Amino acid sequence: MQINEKAIVERVKELVTPLVKKMGYRLFDVEFKPERGWVLRIILDKEGGITIGDCEEVSRKVSALLDVEDIIPFSYMLEVSSPGLNRELTKPEHFEFFEGRLVRVILRQPVEGRREIKGYIRGVTEGVLKLEEKDSRNILHVPLSHVARANLEMEEW
The missing domain is CATH 3.30.300.70 (RimP-like superfamily, N-terminal)
Structure with a gap:
């Protein structure tokens, strides 16, 4: 069948x-x-x-x-x-739903020399994820095609 x-x-x-x-x-x-x-x-x-x-x-x-x-x-x-606390984000709408939340992204291809980024989701436009780096507040533009894996991260209190 x-x-x-x-x-x-x-x-x-x-x-x-x-x-x-x-x-x-x-x-x-x-x-x-x-x-x-x-x-x-x-x-x-x-x-x-x-x-x-x-x-x-x-x-x-x-x-x-x-x-x-x-x-x-x-x-x-x-x-x-439920997708769980550290849920994997796999689609543009997942990133849109969690805008403002902290995420850890592993990249297939580096962006600005980096293969791993931890930052806040600031939007998705035309296949590009905008991440505000947690420590530097620098905004990175990451093509979704470069993302190998992305998971929500728990905020430290």
Whole structure:
């Protein structure tokens, strides 16, 4: 059986986004992967964070919706979770959502001679991430195509 994972993810996003938005959550990401069987992972976020109760509530409603729509014609496991405190940022909209937050970025290609930058997200425009370095307040312009990995960092109190 040929499985178009990307098409399933896009269809799930179309169906689930309005539902979770109405419930007060933001759809952070959707993954559909083989992991000892197929797993459909719905990753949520909201201001103040996600609780286990939030995940359970969304899981029940998403499960019912997907049963009716029947877009995955075989057995799979549904997981609903939070992206975690040090969540990985992989899409322009992730960076936009967390504007003003501290992030650690590892680069495929150096920017101003650096392969790692820790700074505050100051925006994303036309595929370029603006980072204000934590220590120097210097603004760096980092092409998203240069980013190998980016994670939110916890602020020190």
